[in-house]
Amino acid sequence: MTSAGQLERRIIVISVAFAMTLFALAALAVNLYHVGLPTCLTDIKPFEKGELITHSPTHYELHYVARMWTFEPEDVTVPAGSIVDIYLSAADVTHGLILPGTDVNLMAVPGAVNYARVKFEKPRDYQVLCHEFCGTGHQTMATALHVVDMQTFRARRQAAAVPEPSDPGYQVIKMKACLACHSIDGKTRSGPTFKGLYGRSEKMTDGSVITVDDAYLRESIHEPKAKIVRGFQPVMPKPQITDADVDKIIDYLKTIK
């Protein structure tokens, strides 16, 4: 006759053996099938420029740079059926990158480069989000990733490719990181877009309407919280900036209509 103690012991032995077998199988699967976790890329120097590199019509390398509070490049388009190797680097603080609808979920850690591979089967518009707190503009840190059919892709490719402006005002804007919150292409970020801003009539949070001119811009740069455009938050920090640089910015803003 088996005593209760013996039975218990037998059940324990069987359970432990079962659990260990499952774990051994899991370990085997991880090694054989490269179950998708970000790989160690300690030997790659963090890159500072985001770009889409074409290896073949169906294989791309997408270098994302995460910075407060944008991803570079923005609005990437790739054809359906392509394999995309995503490399991710952080230019300032820690960020995250999640691509809902896929398994891509990466941390962008300053000093290191992260990696994930994804295959896009069908045309679809994805949203790429930052999912790690990265400062007061974190909630608007997102961009689009479009998967389109090959024909549309080719057509868009030819229309694209706008070179970076060489205007000295643009250089100031870039250096002072204004682009984190103000786009130059009409997109809404944490702050109003610069496109067509000069001369535009803006409604303020106090109800007044102001036409954007030199005086308003000068004040808004030096005292960011003095007047806030309706729909935006008073979150802009005071920049350290010379009057000469402010003039350059204003001259540049006049040129982008």
Added chain:
Amino acid sequence: MELSPEHAIEIEPGLKRMILIEIIFPVALLTLGIYHGLMQVLYRSGLIHSSQFLGLEYYQGLTLHGVVNALVFTTFFAVAFGYAVVRYYLGRPLNMTVAWLSFALMVAGTLMAAAAILTGNATVLYTFYPPLRAHPAFYIGLTLAVIGSWIAFFNWIPVYVAWKRENPGRKVPLAVVGIFVTFIVWLIATIPLAVETIFLLIPWSIGWVPTVNVPLARMLFWFFGHPLVYFWLLPTYVMYYTMLPKLAGGKLYSDFAGRLTFLWLLLFSVPVGIHHQFTEPGISSTWKFVHAFFTMLVAIPSFATAFTMAASMEHGARARGGSGLFGWWRKLPYLDRDRWMFSYLFAGLFIFIFGGITGIVNASYSMNNVVHNTSWLPAHFHQTVAGPVFLSYIGMSLFLITKLTGKEIKGKGFNVWVPYIWTLGIMIFSTGLFIGGVGGEPRRTNMGLSYTDPQSPLYHVDWTAAKILGSLGGTIMTIAALIYFIVFFATLFGKRVKQGALELIVSEPYHDEQIPAVQSLTPWLAGAVLLIVVAYAPPLIQTLRSNFPGAPPYSPDSPVPLNLGPPP
């Protein structure tokens, strides 16, 4: 609750006063922490489209919510409860000079950190990931508070040693084993935290060194960050094993199960932290897998606890006249106003079923890729730290207050419902956040300004169900907390009805096994140290050798790095 009046003991007035302050101070702070919990769900659901409300900014409030609820309240409670357990079971007075030193450090540290947060100089969340930089007072304050809690623990060790000497061959009381394991885990876990703050963050945030090694800081943080959750959970387990069976009307099914659970947690609490870093670069997948393996092992004592508690409650219910295969469930004192502590412990145990299972999902290597940093995570840890941990802590705080002051509890009928209202709230809240999380909804995000604002180009229509359930559940949780605060402070300011004394609920064991392997802490502690070396030495060496370029400090409101010191 007059369960065991014969168990009340007179204690020194100084110690009594200190335990009371260590409970009242964090409960008072908790009102602020819970207010910000409510604000989070309102912002996230898009009911508030703003970066701030009543002078406090969203991420500042989120930092306050995390620091107060998860770090300050829990640490103060664990220390106060530890004093109560050590004094009660080991029956010796404590060195009050050392005790007040520990107390002063904890209070001063907390006030320093709170000042930094409230003035907007530490909006870095409770995980304080560099290179977002907080004012040095934030890091120094938290470090002092931690050191204060160490000193409390050091104060208990001589009492323990003296008890062992006087009682050769006797088993150390189970609650004392639990509290000692709690603080050994805390001591081990806070060493890497202290290394992170003292050697990396404080010099860098003052401006003595220009950059910080971010991957190293993150590894040190999670070396602390996961054992931290067992530090929260262990005092709850002490209450489950030593109080719940008695409250249910029965005995603890197995004393051995309790001891094994505590010692197993001592062994496996620490070498698991990298499961928070599965999606990070710079750590090889081999070590990620090793930590996944250890994390599965640390789930075992929670299963053992679930079964032991079910068996103990069955014993109690049958003693109360329950019968049948499942019919005995009806005989538990769910709404017994005089045994209200049962409702606090039982409701937490129920929530933990879901919190535990979702934790296993998080630790499951590649499954984590779907949920990492999404709202799934706050849903999971609210079902653990804001479930069994929070409910048992606030329940025991109220219990100790009534006993130590000799006051009668006010609003008994409302009080017994608090845990059930909280449970309803947290189940709704978590369901919303689980659904959102699987769909990619990010955590720690003021979504009212973007993803849940129909006016925004980033508006995300998929997260509608999540935001409604999240804000509804969060509101119900706040109502439960509000009732609790009213009961707590009404009781505190009520009339004394008898002499205050220290009293704990004590369960007798049903099976009192004599198994030598679980009678000594030392071999388990040695095993724990060995596992930590195995699990952490190679990835730490890897990280140090990788020579990651350092990062300068950043303020959360500007993409331009801070210039702290004079230029070299």
